[in-house]
Amino acid sequence: MKSRTILLSVLSVLLVGFTSCGSARQDSAQAVAASEQKTQVAEGLVANAQLKQVSLTDSLSAEETTAAVDRKIIRNADLTMEVPSTTTTQHQIASIAESHGGFVVTSESKQRDNTEPAKRTLDIKLVVRIPENQFFTTLDQIRALGTGTAKEEKITGQDVTEEFIDLEARIKTQKALEAQFLLIMRQAGKISDALEVQRQLADVRSEIEKLEGRKRFLENRSSLATITVNLETPTPIVPVTSTGFKSSLRDAVANSVEIGSAILLFFVRFAIGMVPVFVLVLLPGGLLVRYFIRRMKRLRLAAALANPVTE
Numbered sequence: 522m523k524s525r526t527i528l529l530s531v532l533s534v535l536l537v538g539f540t541s542c543g544s545a546r547q548d549s550a551q552a553v554a555a556s557e558q559k560t561q562v563a564e565g566l567v568a569n570a571q572l573k574q575v576s577l578t579d580s581l582s583a584e585e586t587t588a589a590v591d592r593k594i595i596r597n598a599d600l601t602m603e604v605p606s607t608t609t610t611q612h613q614i615a616s617i618a619e620s621h622g623g624f625v626v627t628s629e630s631k632q633r634d635n636t637e638p639a640k641r642t643l644d645i646k647l648v649v650r651i652p653e654n655q656f657f658t659t660l661d662q663i664r665a666l667g668t669g670t671a672k673e674e675k676i677t678g679q680d681v682t683e684e685f686i687d688l689e690a691r692i693k694t695q696k697a698l699e700a701q702f703l704l705i706m707r708q709a710g711k712i713s714d715a716l717e718v719q720r721q722l723a724d725v726r727s728e729i730e731k732l733e734g735r736k737r738f739l740e741n742r743s744s745l746a747t748i749t750v751n752l753e754t755p756t757p758i759v760p761v762t763s764t765g766f767k768s769s770l771r772d773a774v775a776n777s778v779e780i781g782s783a784i785l786l787f788f789v790r791f792a793i794g795m796v797p798v799f800v801l802v803l804l805p806g807g808l809l810v811r812y813f814i815r816r817m818k819r820l821r822l823a824a825a826l827a828n829p830v831t832e
Contacts, residue, residue, distance in 0.1 A: 593739055595679040596656050596746040602667035607645045607752040610666050614647055614750060621659050623651030623745070633754075642754040649748045656746040663750060672753070681739050688736045695729045 604610040615625050626648040633642045651659050664671060702722040709715040 592680065592682045593685045593743040594653070595681060595739075595742045596653060597677045597679075598656070598660055598746070598748045599673070599675040599751075600660070600663065600671055600748065601673040601751040601753065602664070602671040603669065603753050603755045604667055605754070607643050607754060610752050611645050611647060613666055614649065614663055617659060617662050618649045618651055621651050621655040623649055623655070623659065626650055626747075644754075645752040647750045647752070649750065650745045651748065653744055653746050656748075660748060663748065668755060673751075681743060685736065685739050685743075688732050688739070692729060692732045692736065695725055695732065699725045699729065 618624060629646040631644050633644055702718055702725060706715055706718040709718055
């Protein structure tokens, strides 16, 4: 009996030992599986974070690209050049502008002063508006119409992107404020409160219209570039006169002829100018004086006949 009892005790101890070992192995296996699962989860989170970072970087670069494309730049060019014929070049510039989707805003003509009518030329000023993306192409084609390099050229570009974005934000804020005022006006119980809200609403609406007008102006000026072209004909070359006795004698004779012609012309003009004075003033005055003189003689003769002298 004792031997059986001892054997059963030993078997029980061995069974408990085996059981504890199996549970320990099972727990260690579960722990390893849990750690592997946590590692996989961590790796998944890191991958997701990296993907989010990449997508955020892509979105930021896309936004920067979009911002670069949508920049609002007001471009202006002022060009002065000499051309063989101002009127012909004027029509050519108008055709160039229309071929690029632009148009001529203003066209001014001015005749250059000169003492000789044959040498008087016509200077023309053109203001052309063209799409912003055709600015440099159009400017190059206009330059090619000149006889040489431009006498004066000035190109400016004003970046108004920041102002444009600020206007959009202010318009959005004012519209939100307008919506709040409309909601308050619907809930107003008194007429005085409704009138006050309506006054505030009118101020907000006026501010929105002013901001939208400025925004439209910037959109128009940035979408269409302005080119001002001043067209001039080449200045005539004055020949250099030679010096010497013959040239001096010739100049002296020419000056004498000019002076004599001027004096003769003066007397002719004086005579012609005095004809109305003689006809309207001197002739009637002379006739009137002659009439009074004759009248005085007649009176004296009548008085002498009425009172004869006695010897």
